[in-house]
Amino acid sequence: MLAVLGACSGDDSTTINIEAPSNNGGGNSGGGDSGGGDSGGDSGGETPAECPEGTTEVSEGLCELPATVDSDLTLTAGVSYLMTDRVTVGNGNGQLETNGDGTLDDGSAVQAVTLTIEAGVEVRGKTGTFANLLITRGSKIMAMGTADAPIVFSSDDDGYDGSGEWGGLIIHGYAPHNECAVGGSYCDIDSEGESGFAGGYDPDDSSGVLRYVVVAEGGYEFSTGNEINGISLVGVGSGTEMDYIQVHGNSDDGIEFYGGNVNLKHGVFTNNNDDSVDWDEGYQGNLQYIIVKQGASKGEAFEMDTEGSSEGFLSKPTLANVTVVAEKVADRADYSLNFKKRSGGFFHNTIVTVSPDSETVLTTCVNVDGSGSEGLVGSALVLNNWIQDCASGAGDRGTLANVSGLDNGTINAVAAQLDNNFASQASAAVLSSPIDWDAVNSAFSESVADASYLDATSYIGAVNPxxxxxxxxxxxxxxxxxxxxxPEATCPAGTETLDSGLCLLPATVDADLTLNGGVDYLMEGRVTVGNGNDQLETNGDGTLPDGSAVSNVTLTIEAGVNVYGKTGTFANLLITRGSKIMAKGTKSAPIVFSSDDEGLDGSGEWGGLIIHGFAPHNECAEGGSYCDIDSEGESGFAGGYDPDDSSGVLNYVVVAEGGYEFSTGNEINGISLVGVGSGTEMDYIQVHGNSDDGIEFYGGN
Incomplete structure (x- = not known):
């Protein structure tokens, strides 16, 4: 929680507090029609609480807010609240530059008013009006909802399915803005929605707390072509706490940052009609765990610029763990994110995918405008650890960007595979190590990531897989x-679609192959990845006997995939030396190898998993260059002299029911590792019900 700060000048100190509700009335908020019912007004048949002093009762259980809040006010639970026009908290939206002494132009002091809103309260804007809540600089909003009782701002009609029915929430602060004069003492930025003046020189300024807050159905058109954002943040500082915030169904942008450096965690922006997230005018905060799910939008998931001063400091916030599902009405631009007008931004651990309902055919993740943003690529405009699934067509992952230089080797063009938790079950979504924010700031000269605020996550997307x-x-x-x-998942190229719906793996995999989620796979015999199981000692130069090179083939298996061996056969998967298996399951979606009958209660029903490597084996001659160890299960040759060799990754992998007897008295192990090196990662592995050994290590380390 943020500390409450006093006024910047003068003695007039006012605070509005929004507190948690008592248990005797407050209703079932829960996001309103999100399973929460009515909050505040419905008190289970009991008499509603009284309207707090400073508000006016307009009907039983409904209290109207005043146009001006100039002393501390608490909106208690047990009743709901109505705004019929703008409600202004404090007076800090007046001009401060006129007198140059921190007073307003009429000589009065800036007030420090706190509006407190208790958990479970609903604040309703009168439908069809410009009703909105304005928190001016120097004052605060303390809106601390809970997961069970969020605070909900909406129009005063039933449900939360409208758009543009009322105004929105506007918060001003004293934080920097790139139109403020360099080295000044006071700054007056003319703000969004005809709301007066904001901005200043205090990056740590606090405008209060928003926690578990839903803003729905806003964006009223207050003049032709001008709507208000769901939440507008003008010069808001990092002392402000924002956590668990949703903006839903706004007719303009969901949230917009005008300068400042306020941080936000756990943001949900759904069904907004223009841009879901917008920043400009030098915004440099940190955003983590962000879901953007567009409806029939005419804008972008993110629109980003440094509009304001052409010479002022850049917008270059840091974002991490973002999931975007893009959707647009017909005849819009074919990209999901738009950098324009000299904007930077750092997107880490991000998924961009496309709704099948998009009327515009989307093809590109990111558009970088040539008017200043393109020159920031690699320094202040960076994409790091991405799942690129940006095209409308089934199986098409789209284009990362319209300019070069953004693919730094951490971009994965794979299906997003969002599950019911809105988490990605793509194997690429699980990273080998947590992100190191200090290292990020060292690697990118313009990065201003706050390592003390951002979590060091080891996955891509807004929700942990x-x-x-x-x-x-x-x-x-x-x-x-x-x-x-x-779209329904299909068998990847290189496999065969069977009538059963399974995807048949080929006998030989000689090019990189990804077994994507959403379908399962069948082996009818041995499936050999690469060719490194042939002899290397024959020629003595590292080539195979026919003079060909050892291939480097990667078999990637996404989380949640089942790979079946045909029951009653020697079906097995062989990864030869020089090639790799990248099987990254998760706790909730392990990768399972088994026979193709029901259940996992058999034994000896299929072969198993054999992995070769170039690591040492004690049958290899000392001081040699190449080594050929005749390997388990008639699988060819393995071994070498590289203890650090990598054969890939096995995370959360189950091998069950294997050990088929391929000749009298000879069965295959569940997992056989022949000359496998320490560069191979194995973590969370089970071998169950094998008719021979569970796992066997033949040399290696």
């Missing part, structure tokens, strides 16, 4: 997140 923290569930508008409808 292991299902341990479905943080958006229960408090957001019902049905607004969920699992998007995606």
């Amino acid at each position: 292991d299902g341990s923290d479905v943080w958006w569930a229960g408090w957001t508008v019902e049905g607004s997140v969920g699992n998007p409808t995606v």
Whole structure:
């Protein structure tokens, strides 16, 4: 929680507090029609609480807010609240530069008013009006909802399925803005929605707390072509706490940052009609765990610029763990994110995918405008650890960007595979190690990531693939997140679609192959990846007997995939030396090898998993260059002299029911590792019900 700060000048100090509700009335908020019902007004048949002093009762259980809040006010639970026009908290939206002494132009002091809103309260804007809540600089909002009782701002009609029915939430602060004069003492930025002046020189300024807050149905058109954002943040500082925030169904942008450096965790932006997230005018905060699920939008998932001063400091926030499901109405631009007008930005651990309902055919993740942003690529405009699934067509992962230089080797063009938790079950979503924010700041000269604020996650996307923290569930508008409808998964190129719906693996895999999720796979015999199981000692130069080179083939298996060996056969998977298996399951979606009958209660029903490597084996001659160890299960040759050799990754892998007797008295192990080196990662492995050994290590380390 943020500390409450006093006024910047003068003695007039006012605070509005929004507190948690008592247990005797507050209703079932839960995001309103998101399974929460009515909050505040419905008190289970009991008499509603009284309207707090400073508000006016307009009907039983409904209290109207005043146009101006100039002393501390708490919106208690047990009743709901109505705004019929703008409600202005404090007076800090007046001009400060006129007198140059921190007073307003009329000589009065800036007030420090706190508006407190208790958990479970609903604040309603009168439908069809510009009703909005404005927190001016120097004052605060303390809106601390809970997962069970979020605070909900919406129009005053039933449900949360409207758009443009009322205004929105506007917060001003004293934080920097790139139109403020360099070295000044006071700054007046003319702000969004005709809301007066904001901005200053205090990056640590606090405008209060927003926690478990839903803003729905806003964006009223207050003049022709001008709507208000769901949440507008003008010069808001990092002392402000924002956590668990949803903006839903806004007719303009979901949230927009005008300068400042406020941070936000756990943001959900759904069904907004223009851009979901927008920043400009020098915004440099940190955003983590962000879900953007567009509806029939005319804008982008993210629109980014440094509009304001052409010479002022850049917008270059840091984002991590972002999931975007893009969707647009017809005849819009074919990209999902747009950098324009000299904007930077750092997107780490990000998924961009496309809704099948998009009327515009999307082809590209990121558009980089030539008017200043292109020159920032690699320094202030960076994409790191991405799942690129940006095209509307089934099986098409799209183009990363319209400019070169953004693919730094951490971009994975694979299916997003969002599950019901809105987490990716693509194997690429699980990283080998957590992100190191200090290293990020060292690697990219313009990065200003706050290592003390950002979590060091080891996965891509807004939600952990292991299902341990479905943080958006229960408090957001019902049905607004969920699992998007995606095209049915198909067998990847290089496999054969069987009548059963399974994908048949070829006998030889001689080019990189990804076994994507959503379908399962069948082996009818041995499946050999690469050719490194042939002899290397014959020629003595590292080539195979026919003079060909050892191939480097990678078999990638995405989380949740089942690979079946045909029951009653020697079906097995062989990874030869020089090639790799990248089988990265997760706790909630392990990769399972078994026979193709039901259940996992058999034994000896198929072969198993054999992995070769170039690591030492004690039958290899000392001081040699090449070594050929005749290997388990008639699988050819393995071994070498590289203790650090890598044969890939096995994480959360189950091998069950194997050990088929391929000749009298000879069965195959569940997992056989022949000359496998320490560069290979094995973690969370089970071998179950094998008719021979569970796992056997033949040399290696």
